[in-house]
Amino acid sequence: MGIVQNLTQGFSPSRRAVLAGGGAGGLILAFSFAGKGAAADAPAALNAYVQIAPDGIVTIVSKNPEIGQGIKTSLPMLIAEELDVDWANVRTVQADNDPVAYGRQFAGGSMATPLHWEQLRQVGAAGRAMLMAAAAADWGVEVASLTTEPGVVVHAASGRRAPYGSLAAKAATQTAPELRSLKLKDASAYRIIGQPTPQVDTAAIVTGQPLFGIDMRLPGMLYAAYAKAPVFAAKVASVDLSAAQGVKGVRKAFVVEGGTELDGLLPGVAVVADSWWAANKGRQALTIQWADHPTSSQSTEGYAGQARSLVAAKGGKTLRSDGDVDAALAASAKTVEADYFYPFLSHATLEPQNCTAHFHDGKMEIWAPTQLPEPGRQLVAKTLGIAPENVIVHMTRCGGGFGRRLMNDYMVEAAWIAREAGAPVKLVWTREDDMRHDFYRPAGFHHFRGGIDASGNITAWANHFVTFGEGEATARSAGMAPTEFPAQFLDNYKLDVSMMPLGVPTGPLRAPGSNAIAFVVQSFIDELAHAGGVDPVEMRLRLLGKTAAAGGQGGLNAERMAGVVRLAAEKAGWGKTTLGPRQGQGIAFHYSHLGYFAEVAQVAVADDGTVKVEKVWVAADVGRQIINPLGALNQIEGSVIDGISEMYGQITIKDGQVEQANFDTFPLLRIPDAPVIETHFIKSDNPPTGLGEPALPPVVPAVTNAIFAATGKRVRSLPLNAAELAAG
Numbered sequence: 144m145g146i147v148q149n150l151t152q153g154f155s156p157s158r159r160a161v162l163a164g165g166g167a168g169g170l171i172l173a174f175s176f177a178g179k180g181a182a183a184d185a186p187a188a189l190n191a192y193v194q195i196a197p198d199g200i201v202t203i204v205s206k207n208p209e210i211g212q213g214i215k216t217s218l219p220m221l222i223a224e225e226l227d228v229d230w231a232n233v234r235t236v237q238a239d240n241d242p243v244a245y246g247r248q249f250a251g252g253s254m255a256t257p258l259h260w261e262q263l264r265q266v267g268a269a270g271r272a273m274l275m276a277a278a279a280a281d282w283g284v285e286v287a288s289l290t291t292e293p294g295v296v297v298h299a300a301s302g303r304r305a306p307y308g309s310l311a312a313k314a315a316t317q318t319a320p321e322l323r324s325l326k327l328k329d330a331s332a333y334r335i336i337g338q339p340t341p342q343v344d345t346a347a348i349v350t351g352q353p354l355f356g357i358d359m360r361l362p363g364m365l366y367a368a369y370a371k372a373p374v375f376a377a378k379v380a381s382v383d384l385s386a387a388q389g390v391k392g393v394r395k396a397f398v399v400e401g402g403t404e405l406d407g408l409l410p411g412v413a414v415v416a417d418s419w420w421a422a423n424k425g426r427q428a429l430t431i432q433w434a435d436h437p438t439s440s441q442s443t444e445g446y447a448g449q450a451r452s453l454v455a456a457k458g459g460k461t462l463r464s465d466g467d468v469d470a471a472l473a474a475s476a477k478t479v480e481a482d483y484f485y486p487f488l489s490h491a492t493l494e495p496q497n498c499t500a501h502f503h504d505g506k507m508e509i510w511a512p513t514q515l516p517e518p519g520r521q522l523v524a525k526t527l528g529i530a531p532e533n534v535i536v537h538m539t540r541c542g543g544g545f546g547r548r549l550m551n552d553y554m555v556e557a558a559w560i561a562r563e564a565g566a567p568v569k570l571v572w573t574r575e576d577d578m579r580h581d582f583y584r585p586a587g588f589h590h591f592r593g594g595i596d597a598s599g600n601i602t603a604w605a606n607h608f609v610t611f612g613e614g615e616a617t618a619r620s621a622g623m624a625p626t627e628f629p630a631q632f633l634d635n636y637k638l639d640v641s642m643m644p645l646g647v648p649t650g651p652l653r654a655p656g657s658n659a660i661a662f663v664v665q666s667f668i669d670e671l672a673h674a675g676g677v678d679p680v681e682m683r684l685r686l687l688g689k690t691a692a693a694g695g696q697g698g699l700n701a702e703r704m705a706g707v708v709r710l711a712a713e714k715a716g717w718g719k720t721t722l723g724p725r726q727g728q729g730i731a732f733h734y735s736h737l738g739y740f741a742e743v744a745q746v747a748v749a750d751d752g753t754v755k756v757e758k759v760w761v762a763a764d765v766g767r768q769i770i771n772p773l774g775a776l777n778q779i780e781g782s783v784i785d786g787i788s789e790m791y792g793q794i795t796i797k798d799g800q801v802e803q804a805n806f807d808t809f810p811l812l813r814i815p816d817a818p819v820i821e822t823h824f825i826k827s828d829n830p831p832t833g834l835g836e837p838a839l840p841p842v843v844p845a846v847t848n849a850i851f852a853a854t855g856k857r858v859r860s861l862p863l864n865a866a867e868l869a870a871g
Contacts, residue, residue, distance in 0.1 A: 191244055192222060192263070193270050199294050199308035201228050206238045208250040208514050209344070210544030211781075212835045213774035216342045218259055220770055224335040225267030225327060228307065229293045235343045240516035240536035248538075250514040251549055251651070253736035253833025256770060260831055265322040272320050277313040278305050293334070330768060339773035344540065356512035356539040359499040361567040365394060366419040367560045368426040369570060371411040371580055373800040375646055376403050377436040378410040386428040387414045392421030395564060396429075399556075405648040406550045406582070408526050413560045419571050438646025439799035443586075446796075447484075449643050450588035450609040454482070459607055459639035463625035466635035468592075471603035475594030479674050483591065483663040484860040486793035488584035488652055489809055494542020495577040498557035501567035506533045511554045512541035519551030523558045534558075545785075546620075546651035550582050578809060579801040582650030583794050585611055585621035589663045594635075599675030600685060601668075603635040611645035618645050620655045627660055628699065628734065629668070632689050646799055653785060654836040657735035661840030662847065662861070665731035669848045670857065679730055679848065680712045699734045703764050706825055707741040708732050711762035714823055715743035722853075725749070725870070726757075729848025731841040738837030739764040739825075742783070744818075744845035748853045752865030756818040756846055759783050761838060763824050766831035775834055780820045782838035788812035790843055793862045 194202040203219035219235045238245055271291055278296040279286040282303055290297050296305045330337075347354055372378070379398050387396040393416045401410035412431055416422035453459065472478055499510040507527060513519050516536045524531040541548055557570040572580075587610050594603035611618040623640065630636050652658060672682035687701040687708070708730070712718075715728060722728065725748045732741035743760045761779055769775045792809045795802045803809040847858040856868055 192266050193226065195270075195307050195311040195314075197308045197311060199306050200232055200234060201226065201294075201307070202234045202236060204238045205235050206245040207248050207255055208512075208516065208538050208541060208544075208548075209237065210250045210512075210514060210541040210548065212250065212255070212778060213342050213771060214250065214255050215344060215540075216340060217770045217774055218255060218263055219343075220335050220340065221259065221263040222267040222270075224333060225264045226270045227267075227291045227293055230335050230338075230340065232294060237538055237540070240520060240538060242517050248516055250541075250544060251546065253738070253836045256831050256833045257737060260768075262322075264327050265325055268325040268327055269320050269322055270314075272325065273314045273317040274307055274310050276317045277310040281305070281310075281313065336770055337768065337772065340771050341773065354540040355494055355542045356499070356510060357494055357497045357542065357571060359510045359539065359569060361499060361501060361569075364499070364567040364569055365415050365417065365564055366422045367413055367415045367557070367564070367568045367570040368419070368422040369399075369411050369413050369556050369560065369572075369576075370426050370429060370431060371409050371576075372433040372436070373579065374433065374436045374439045375405060375580075375648055375799070376401075376409050377439070378434040379412060380432040380434040382412055382429055382431045384412075384429075386430065387412075387425035390416070390421060390425040390428055392417040393425040396425060397563060399559060406552055406650075407522060408555045408559055409552070411556075413563070415560060415564045415568060419569070423573065436646070436799065441646050441799050442797050443486075443795040444797075446586065446643060447588070453609050453641040453643070454588070454590040454607055457607070459609075459641035461637065461639050462623075463630055463636065463638045465630070465633070465637070466603075468603045468605045468635045468637040471635035472592060472594045472605070475602045476597045477595050477674050479591070479593045479595075479667075479670050481591045481667060481670060481857075481859055483589040483666065485587055485659045485662055486795070486861060487586045487647065487649075488789055488792060489578055489581045489794050489803070490543070490545045490547035490652060491792075491806070491809060491811060492541075492543035492545060492547050492577070495572040495574055496547075496553035497569065497571045498554045499567065499569040500554075500557040500561035502558070502562040502565075505529075506535060507558050507562070508535045508537070509554060509558060510537045510539055511551070511557075512539050512548060513551055513554060514541065514544045514546070514548040515551065519554045522551050522555050526555050527558060527562060545653040546655060547581060550650055552580075574806070575804045578804050581794075581801075582619070582648045584652035584655075584658065585618055585645075585649040587621070587659055587663075591663075591667045593667060593671045595671055595675040599672070599677035599682070601629075601633060601671050601675075601682075604629060604633050605637045605639075607639045607641070609641045609643065611649070612642040613644050617642060618649045620649055620651045623656065623660060628664060629686055632686050632701070647796060647801075653782070654735055654839045657733055657837070657840040658786070658789065658843070661731065661733040662843045665733065665841065665844035666847055666857070666859070669729070669731075669844070669851065673851075678718065680708065680717055683708050683730070683732060698737075700739075703739045703825075703827060703829075704732055704734060704741070706827075707739050707762040707764050710823055710825060711741040711743045711760050714762065714821065715745070715760040717743060720745075723747070725853045727849045727852025727854070729845045729850070729852055731844035731848060733837070733840040735837045735840055736834075737765075737832035738834050740837050740841050742838075742841040742845045744842060744849045746846060746849040746853055748850060748868055750870040752868035752870075754846070754850060754863055754865070754868065755816070756787055758819040758821065759842060759845070761820065761822040763822065763834065763838065764827050764829075765824070765834045765837075766829045767826055768831045769824065770831070775824075776822055778835045779822050779838040782836065783820050783842045784812055784817050786839040786842035787818070787846060789861075790846065791862050
């Protein structure tokens with residue numbers, strides 16, 4: 144059924160095989176873990192991760208989706224380290240979706256390392272213990288007298304040595320030890336963890352091997368295109384299907400009634416053909432009349448007008464109120480008032496949304512590049528009216544996720560079309576589909592009022608945040624927590640929120656919430672610093688030096704954050720670097736996903752207002768251990784480039800529809816425009832965290848603050864506008 148299917152299904156042992164210890168003389172290592180929120184002694188699912196072949200080749204399953212963050216490499220590294228094998232002898236495979244065997248399988252929130260750092264090392268250590276127990280039984284010695292070298296059990300007293308492959312069959316009969324009882328390696332003994340390690344799929348990617356969802360092939364497979372209304376969730380009023388059916392290669396065209404849930408199966412017209420070219424040609428031949436929809440009057444311009452009115456009305460719901468902001472502002476030596484805006488953004492994954500589905504023998508089998516396979520399985524089951532156990536999801540590598548593939552709308556579309564077509568079907572979205580039917584980073588409006596005293600200290604901070612939602616619920620990813628910095632670091636702080644109804648689907652974008660909030664908060668801190676005549680680095684250290692209420696921002700540790708601020712400034716030569724005309728440096732920090740990041744950006748602004756980000760210095764504290772330094776650098780550099788790219792794009796709405804359709808109107812940063820990125824880590828005595836997201840938020844305000852330093856012009860609205868930054 145094709146190379147990709149073999150890769151995704153290559154190691155998926157049945158429950159019986161796991162219980163029996165596997166076949167062909169191999170060891171399959173199975174353990175129980177309590178589910179999230181379950182009691183420690185509660186029954187747990189069976190998990191299989193490790194297979195050892197007689198030739199000593201070790202196959203390790205990577206349980207979570209691979210979306211480019213390197214998890215298919217780093218998670219198996221944890222197991223391999225404690226198992227004590229040579230990385231050269233390790234092969235990794237992608238698990239299928241199986242909540243019984245693997246528990247929660249997802250890519251999001253930079254949580255893979257925090258959730259699995261201890262657990263997967265225990266898996267490897269238990270495997271090593273079982274191999275040693277097998278050797279001890281063979282040799283009639285105590286397990287305590289044995290040690291291991293990479294891939295070999297050693298009895299030093301007698302000089303006997305046994306490769307893991309020769310012990311695998313017997314080891315499979317040993318009782319797995321209690322995981323919590325195992326002694327794990329000291330970091331000083333690591334041979335794999337902490338070593339720069341290329342991603343396991345790199346060679347296949349650069350040679351064009353089929354790994355991604357869009358590469359999927361099945362025997363007898365057809366192709367599908369799916370037309371949806373430009374106004375989200377509008378129904379099909381009328382369509383003449385014969386125009387599509389007359390295109391050579393088209394097998395079938397039909398209307399899908401769909402529903403109103405924006406992350407489910409929406410109304411549309413499906414065209415199924417022998418090739419994707421024919422399917423898309425058939426779709427283009429259609430003339431569809433879409434029904435009227437209540438949100439067709441919404442627009443970017445209208446949202447801005449509503450936001451101005453809400454700010455002027457000085458209403459909104461108070462989420463937090465510390466001290467007396469109005470009195471503090473009245474007593475301040477200086478006050479600053481500013482309005483900030485950031486736009487809707489598309490995820491713009493380079494691999495458009497796609498899914499292959501086959502309904503057979505009463506089951507729906509799916510191959511999908513998804514970040515949340517289990518919710519996708521449940522969505523398909525609910526929509527098609529079949530039992531969840533009759534939906535099988537194989538995870539393929541994702542050509543970018545950034546939060547977009549946390550939604551599984553493309554999966555349920557493919558499943559519905561495949562069942563109607565009566566054959567395996569691969570649905571592929573066009574770039575225009577992808578851009579106009581995304582789950583966008585929400586836009587937001589912030590009206591700030593701030594006060595400073597005669598010494599330049601911040602005395603008051605008020606933020607009226609206008610966002611999207613209805614009633615008590617904000618739109619997805621459109622909220623702001625009352626603990627966001629500088630809450631709890633100022634005596635007089637107030638956060639009000641007003642909401643506007645929205646017909647545009649929204650969702651998490653890499654570092655959700657933080658990617659926008661860091662821009663406005665760190666920019667306004669900069670404004671107050673300059674108004675008070677205080678160096679921007681000094682201002683941030685003053686704030687972090689204040690005693691915060693217990694926990695700070697979701698657990699923010701002020702000392703750790705101050706450490707990265709100082710390090711970033713030091714490495715950038717803050718205040719000591721000679722800069723030319725219209726050249727400047729800016730600094731910002733942000734705490735998100737348990738990671739502490741501060742960044743300094745150096746920019747040059749041409750006379751025509753064109754901004755060149757020349758260099759970014761990154762200082763990070765993500766705990767005591769980096770699993771894969773090469774992967775860590777990849778993630779940080781990618782985050783920085785991603786953040787800078789976001790400063791140039793926007794999604795605008797007119798008549799309820801997205802106006803942008805491709806990269807000509809939603810640009811991504813090009814290679815020649817990428818800055819030099821220099822990264823430095825602080826190794827703190829804290830558990831390791833993820834870092835796929837927290838490096839992104841600080842770069843946007845670091846750049847905009849640098850633009851101010853270079854030009855004296857404050858960027859309060861994105862995307863960047865060269866005309867507003869031009870000289871003169």
